[in-house]
């Protein structure tokens with residue numbers, strides 16, 4: 001009886017046969033990657049909870065993390081390599097061996113290389129980050145610049161803004177006196193951050209401004225001031241604040257003279273942004289803008305959060321960041337104590353506190369003389385700063401069917417529904433000579449592949465994982481990989497070997513590649529691999545902001561550039577070297593009086609991934625549109641009515657969710673529901689950001705009516 005109870009209670013021990021093992025959650029971005037405690041019995045995970053000793057997450061786990069067991073055992077997990085037997089997209093496949101799969105891929109990709117050139121093969125990675133340095137090097141060593149990732153829509157736009165300003169990438173600082181959560185609702189998208197902020201508010205009297213069109217848990221719980229601009233108008237708001245600060249002399253003149261480039265031109269360019277004009281452009285009452293200006297004036301130090309998506313997903317996306325960052329520059333808050341410290345991802349897209357040779361590893365075999373990466377012609381600033389393919393341009397490149405068109409696509413985690421106007425992506429898939437997709441699940445995108453390869457989850461593999469505070473860990477599988485699934489990195493290595501790629505470092509495999517990347521660090525990775533927990537690398541560090549302030553930033557002028565010399569050197573790009581504002585594009589204001597934001601985060605799902613987990617799906621089963629009750633009244637819409645959203649390229653039906661959290665004239669819809677694919681009605685090219693190439697997922701003019 002006692003034994004029975006212990007088993008039912010899932011207690012670990014010899015009597016129950018339940019073992020405790022540790023891993024990390026890789027369902028969301030590399031920033032959290034929270035620690036998992038897995039209860040394992042008979043080779044199966046039977047329960048998952050937070051890992052208390054994890055140095056970063058310290059036992060915390062969100063709804064998504066708690067569903068790792070469901071995720072691992074999802075019914076549509078891919079278990080074997082497969083070859084397509086039916087039409088593309090039809091979903092008919094036959095099981096093949098790994099040897100057959102590799103041989104066929106090698107023959108096809110090497111054949112395309114011989115006939116059209118290596119640069120006619122594109123390499124793509126979806127959201128997942130851990131194998132990316134291997135995939136990038138694989139693409140480059142094969143001879144193609146066209147390696148691209150979900151960064152084509154996420155995170156990198158902000159990095160580009162910081163690159164223009166300082167040559168470094170982003171980094172925020174909550175140990176400040178005034179924090180602006182600009183498009184930030186961590187309660188849904190970064191669940192550990194708000195707890196820290198709540199604490200700091202109590203301990204240090206931190207002042208907090210939220211800039212968000214909606215009322216959110218963040219605005220309700222800790223905003224001292226909540227500014228609610230209309231979607232996509234943040235640039236105008238920032239420039240209005242800047243002009244007030246300049247006109248009133250509430251700026252740091254000494255800092256500007258010493259460290260900032262282009263202030264005179266900048267001040268001239270913002271001088272028409274009066275409070276009245278700011279209110280007209282953004283919808284934020286002039287008195288509220290004035291309040292924000294005074295809070296900035298009174299704050300000793302200031303830092304601003306770095307949204308990776310909501311500011312970027314607009315026609316003025318990258319410029320929105322630059323406008324916002326300019327507030328830090330003119331108030332002396334970049335690289336100074338309490339202000340914002342630009343920093344860089346040093347390993348697997350995390351700022352770990354130690355430098356590695358990762359970027360060198362990814363780019364030392366870059367084929368400079370190959371055809372430029374896809375998108376370089378349409379989005380030259382993207383190419384200049386990132387050197388990757390702008391994946392949003394891939395579909396059009398293929399559909400052009402000219403001498404620059406990509407013929408084959410090799411992808412890890414392709415989800416066509418992440419792209420705006422994604423019907424075009426399917427059209428492009430149809431035109432490809434060859435398409436390989438590596439995924440965990442039989443996704444709707446995998447169904448279009450010629451060969452599908454099964455990879456495994458974080459719980460079934462080993463990987464090196466770095467955390468801030470100079471930590472490194474080598475995780476251990478808690479269970480055997482399901483079926484014949486393998487680690488992404490082993491698939492890349494084994495394929496590179498079969499293909500005969502002339503790159504001994506890549507072909508020697510992941511563990512050796514990471515040793516190469518870590519070669520100058522005082523740490524023995526063989527020891528790290530033996531260790532079950534974390535290793536702290538002692539006596540290491542990266543160049544500090546103080547160092548850059550003294551020796552100059554990595555910009556053409558060595559200063560913090562309000563006027564970007566990189567953009568200024570290329571008038572043919574038609575881009576503005578100064579941070580400027582242009583409103584979202586409305587193809588027909590009569591027809592499209594509403595503004596749609598698609599994609600603000602839901603706490604329990606992430607993109608395409610968890611809609612297939614019954615647990616998570618049950619929390620918000622129906623695709624809904626949030627709409628202001630006053631708009632509902634005017635349109636005769638009730639709670640849960642079917643309503644149709646119409647854009648310039650199509651229409652889709654959702655359930656109405658009237659709520660005062662959104663303002664009149666604005667609609668919020670969530671992406672990721674396969675049966676209501678909002679990206680199928682979001683136009684790409686005419687709305688996108690010309691600087692970054694990002695789609696304007698969050699400022700789409702549209703109409704709404706009762707269905």
Ligand SMILES: Nc1nc2c(c(=O)[nH]1)N[C@H]1C(S)=C(S)[C@@H](COP(=O)(O)OP(=O)(O)OC[C@H]3O[C@@H](n4cnc5c(=O)[nH]c(N)nc54)[C@H](O)[C@@H]3O)O[C@H]1N2
Pocket residue numbers: 125126127128150153154155308309313412413414415416417418419438439440441443455456457458488598599600606607608609671678679697
């Ligand atoms: N309308 C709208 N669209 C958006 C956004 C929005 O806000 N609104 N947001 C954009 C943003 S910010 C992002 S980041 C993108 C994200 O979009 P995607 O990158 O498409 O994200 P996911 O659907 O999470 O993951 C892609 C695929 O990776 C697979 N996968 C998971 N783990 C692994 C693994 O370890 N290895 C391999 N090989 N595959 C794996 C998943 O099963 C899935 O099929 O969407 C963008 N699209």
Ligand SMILES: Nc1nc2c(c(=O)[nH]1)N[C@H]1C(S)=C(S)[C@@H](COP(=O)(O)OP(=O)(O)OC[C@H]3O[C@@H](n4cnc5c(=O)[nH]c(N)nc54)[C@H](O)[C@@H]3O)O[C@H]1N2
Pocket residue numbers: 028029064154155182183184185186188189190211212213214216229230231232233234306307308309310311597599600601602603604605606607698
């Ligand atoms: N639970 C969960 N967590 C996630 C994800 C997920 O899908 N689910 N996705 C991950 C990914 S890929 C990303 S990129 C991040 C994104 O995470 P965040 O950058 O936090 O993005 P969101 O939650 O989409 O948006 C934050 C807030 O911005 C507001 N917003 C929308 N448009 C605008 C605008 O034009 N101006 C202003 N000022 N505010 C605006 C929204 O109302 C929302 O409340 O989250 C990551 N974390």
Ligand SMILES: [Mo]
Pocket residue numbers: 153154155308309
């Ligand atoms: Mo993202």
